[in-house]
Amino acid sequence: MEKIDNKILDSLQTGLKLEASPFQKIAAELGIEAEELLQRIKKLKKEGYIRRLGGVFRSSRLGYKSTLIALEVEEENFYQAAEIINQHSGVTHNYRRDHQLNLWFTLSTASELERENFLAQIKALPGVKELYQLPKEKFYKLNVFFKMEEEAGDDHQ
Numbered sequence: 001m002e003k004i005d006n007k008i009l010d011s012l013q014t015g016l017k018l019e020a021s022p023f024q025k026i027a028a029e030l031g032i033e034a035e036e037l038l039q040r041i042k043k044l045k046k047e048g049y050i051r052r053l054g055g056v057f058r059s060s061r062l063g064y065k066s067t068l069i070a071l072e073v074e075e076e077n078f079y080q081a082a083e084i085i086n087q088h089s090g091v092t093h094n095y096r097r098d099h100q101l102n103l104w105f106t107l108s109t110a111s112e113l114e115r116e117n118f119l120a121q122i123k124a125l126p127g128v129k130e131l132y133q134l135p136k137e138k139f140y141k142l143n144v145f146f147k148m149e150e151e152a153g154d155d156h157q
Contacts, residue, residue, distance in 0.1 A: 001049075004030065006148035008040055009049060013146065059108040060139070064090070066108045067115065068134040069122075070101040077127025078103065084125060088118055101132065 007030055016022040027037040044050045059066050073081045078096070085091055085105055094105035109115040123131050 003149070004032065005040060005044060005049075008037065009044065009146075009148040012041070012050070012053065058139075064108040064110055065112070065115065066106055066136050068136070069105050069107055069119070070130075070132045070134060071103040071122070071128055072101050072130040073103050073125075074127035074129065075102075077125065081122070081125050081128060085122060090118075101130070 008026075011026050011030065017025070019025065021034075023037055023041075024034045027034040030037065041050065041053070045053070071081070082094060082096075082103060085103075086094055088107070090108040092106050092108070094103070096102055097104055107115060107118065109118065119131060119133070122128060
């Protein structure tokens with residue numbers, strides 16, 4: 001990966017500002033043209049370095065309820081279940097765990113009925129053995145930053 005790509009990843013992790021031309025501003029800060037920045041972002045996404053680039057909202061302020069879901073899914077059905085789950089627009093943070101409860105995701109829905117209907121579909125999927133709902137009781141927001149660009153003078157290559 002080129003050094004500029006590391007800088008782009010560092011920049012994107014801190015979030016895009018809500019402004020008319022956020023990519024032009026980032027490009028200017030990196031000393032490249034906006035079109036090059038956008039092409040590099042597309043390439044990084046295609047290569048799997050970027051999974052998602054989008055807004056993060058406090059769903060509760062928009063009237064949504066969020067729930068953490070833990071599933072036990074048979075291995076031969078794991079990826080099929082994950083693919084179906086990922087199709088729901090309210091699903092985020094879908095990931096595998098090395099545990100009996102091996103598929104976890106968060107689900108935000110506008111109503112209890114929507115949540116229950118979707119989870120009924122998930123329970124009926126082949127290989128889904130258990131499903132646990134772990135509703136949010138308290139809000140915590142953690143920011144994680146993975147530094148891609150090495151510090152100047154750092155000898156680690």
